[in-house]
Amino acid sequence: MVINIIFTLLGFLLMELAGWAIHKYLMHGILWKIHKTHHKPSRSFLESNDVFSLVFGGVSILLMWLGHGNFDFRFWIGIGISIYGFSYFVLHDLLIHKRVKGMKMPKNSILRGIYKAHQAHHSHNKKNGAVAFGLFLVPFKYFKTDKS
Ligand SMILES: [Zn+2]
Ligand SMILES: [Zn+2]
Structure with a gap:
């Protein structure tokens, strides 16, 4: 059903927005x-920071579990968060940070x-003054082609 796809997309979007604010x-x-x-x-290969992935993964599993009885919106939002987590892992951990x-x-x-924006986020590695906290939704300027 279309509504399930909408809830799944909503889960993905909410996770990017919540992730941005939490970050x-x-x-x-x-x-x-x-x-x-x-x-x-x-x-190091594993970082304490990885605990956040476990927390978000836990939220997604909890939602899917709560909604699995009649596959209501919680189930589909949980699916969206899972897809987000998987995409985040491939993009951020494998492709950007090359953990493999x-x-x-x-x-x-x-x-x-997306890569340039995340490089900018890591450019000075300090607590204060960082930029580009989202992964997928980043300021448009990073998509402009550089002529250099
Ligand atoms: Zn950061
Ligand atoms: Zn990073």
Whole structure:
């Protein structure tokens, strides 16, 4: 049903928006102690910051579990958050940060913009003054082609 697709897309979108706010106001705020493990110049294979993925994954599983009886909106929002988590992992962890050796960023202009925005986020690796906290929704300027 179309409504299920809408709830799934909504789950994806809500996760990007919530993720943006959590990243900006909590991870670069009171939770910096955990998040800074992702901003160290040399990161270990597993970072304390990975705990956030477990929390968001838990929220998605909880929603799917709550809504699975009659497959109501909670189930589909949970599915959307799962798809978000998977896309985030592939894009952010595998392609951008190359946590698995040999992964390369494809030369697609949208992915390039996302990559540049996230590079900008990591450019000074400090608690305050960082930019581009979202992953998929980033300022348009990063998508402009650079002529250099
Ligand atoms: Zn950050
Ligand atoms: Zn990152």
